[in-house]
Amino acid sequence: LKYASILSIGSEILDGRVQDSNAQYLCELLKENSISVKNIISCDDNLEEIIEAIEFAKKSIDYLIVSGGLGPTTDDLTREAIAKYCKVELELDNESLEKIKEIFRKRNRPFIECNQLQAMFPKGSQVIENSNGTAPGFHISSDTKLQIFCLPGVPSELKPMFESYVLPIIVKENTNQSKIQKIAFKIFGLPESLINEKVTALQLPSNIKISYRAKFPEIHLKLESSDIPLNDIAESIQLAIGTQNIFSHDLKETLESCAFKLLQKNNISISGTESCTGGMISTLLTSLPGISKNFIGCLIAYSNKIKNLNLGVTEETLYTHGAVSAETAKEMAINARHYFNSDIAYSVTGVAGPDGGTSEKPVGLFYIGFSDKDCAYSIKFFLPSDRERIRRYASYMTLDVIRRYLLGVVQHTDAKMN
């Protein structure tokens, strides 16, 4: 068995400005590849403190993953600290320097001298390329056989560098480890406690590790086993939870990409109109490359005037039933479909709060409308929560309404059809 420690460098962690999300990400991936993490340590951008932390962390570990402190400013000291710890000099890597200069050229920005620092590495290290920023990482072996990997602290830079460079090295050095079997379920539409109850009732063998993770508004369920085959067990879980509530077995797949794949497969065009979600559904859909073949457009009809004048929801509907109503949601979806001339259309209207709620229409109430060429309907939902969670929930629920329609499965049973 091999061991690792994680060292996160930066005053922004110690003064509480940022959550060290890298550490959890690294622990998760290392664990998946049978590497145990001994310690996570955070320290300041300070030469002696970094070296002391390495001295503490290095005991009986094989890998040290360092994040942060690789920027171009005077408070970035990781390069220097590692060089000092390994008793080598820093030296300039011309190839990296050229790449950094190229980034500045492309961005039409002058290259400033201090950026040269980012092309300095402890002698004997291997440069780890950074495709998403100017700070490359590096990999060096100390005399005690400890391998040190230094990566930038920005998660969007660290993650691809870890996965493309560090992980393959670690995995290669650990190929003889027995592989653990895993099956994951990404679930939408059921509360965690209900899923837990259904899974517990199955009385699975105790050497199957079951773990839950609530990533609002999704629940992720994971089974792990080193000896029992998981296929039959996965099937019984699927039956217990309901296939339609499981949108993927791939933890990296999102609800929006599920919906997109179904749109692609059926060659269906989509449009929408959003009120309380303010464009979040359309932002999620357009995050996917290639969606322009299916997604036509969306009207953020934030005010009643726009719902009426631009989208054509009748004054009568708005006046009689209100902007947050089953009738308005349905009319919004029908009219969006015509306005954008798409095969199907969705709509959302609700009370996101914190103000604007009434006893009849409280904060957290929202309606999702849906329309295709044959029919139109709307569904009522209620989540008493804060503005951000209500908007997020309404957006993901709309994606799930689309997904269920495209799969031809029943809509959410806890919602009333109108």
Place this chain on the structure above:
Amino acid sequence: LKYASILSIGSEILDGRVQDSNAQYLCELLKENSISVKNIISCDDNLEEIIEAIEFAKKSIDYLIVSGGLGPTTDDLTREAIAKYCKVELELDNESLEKIKEIFRKRNRPFIECNQLQAMFPKGSQVIENSNGTAPGFHISSDTKLQIFCLPGVPSELKPMFESYVLPIIVKENTNQSKIQKIAFKIFGLPESLINEKVTALQLPSNIKISYRAKFPEIHLKLESSDIPLNDIAESIQLAIGTQNIFSHDLKETLESCAFKLLQKNNISISGTESCTGGMISTLLTSLPGISKNFIGCLIAYSNKIKNLNLGVTEETLYTHGAVSAETAKEMAINARHYFNSDIAYSVTGVAGPDGGTSEKPVGLFYIGFSDKDCAYSIKFFLPSDRERIRRYASYMTLDVIRRYLLGVVQHTDAKMN
């Protein structure tokens, strides 16, 4: 000045199952009360490893905050480790035992023997009451004057215990401390390296702590000093960086809320039309409660057909200059303003990639359009990056274009006006 370290105990942190959110919370509150955190350390529920971690952490600190490992099971070893470290025995606290038994009675659950463990404390410690769970915490001073506070790992139990017991003690012991002065700058529109160069050129006194944080696409700069007044220095920094590039001194304020405040103050209504950002700007704006008084709506004109038929960008403009062009961006903004009948309007059109780029219009090229009743213009930007960052950058840049317009300050100097 007093120092603290944080020790988070538990295998669920090291195997990536949970994010150690307690550490950030504790750091933030300690910092606010002028206590600097030296280290955050996570280790497993293992007697020797806990003691080794304390030995490492205790150097030159006054307070050690320990979280986790106070549960009733055999793998909860924090009590034992602290007793061993302080060279004292564990002893039963009858009052705590009665309280734990009372909780079980109230929950209608049988009291299981192992729960008695939770009423055992290192001799000489002060019990810290837990109103939200069964595990009390404790407070003990080691012979080296180090004060150790042990709290449960569950955030909803740790937080009230920290605030009602630990914090008052720390605050009381530090009332004579001179308060650390802080000034923060939230900067948008300049790269980190250029800011660093400008700040370095000011040759500030070395006892002012300068820290940078890149939170794409913003840069946060912080000055701290315990002796030198920061007002004059802040002014010179402002001059060096350019006041218009600093959108706030409050680290919690966002670019969208800055823009919103200016819209409110000037009683101006806004609308927009988005292509490559797909609704992200409108999602950011509508995240703010009360924005419905100023934000009218937005048309996500993702396809050329919608830009032409629904928004009224002429076929000639789209055909001659292309959908991603200064001319289209400008016409989009003008037409959005008319379509939504708002005081001002913004537009964005660009190539977010990863496909669809050409040598003339590469991935990362985007135009922001702007229009009020008197004039309209568009600005060209280029960020060769991935889809997510391009969309994010374009969205924040649009918010900044709005902010600068409302402030009446110059637009981005590195962008070409059309």
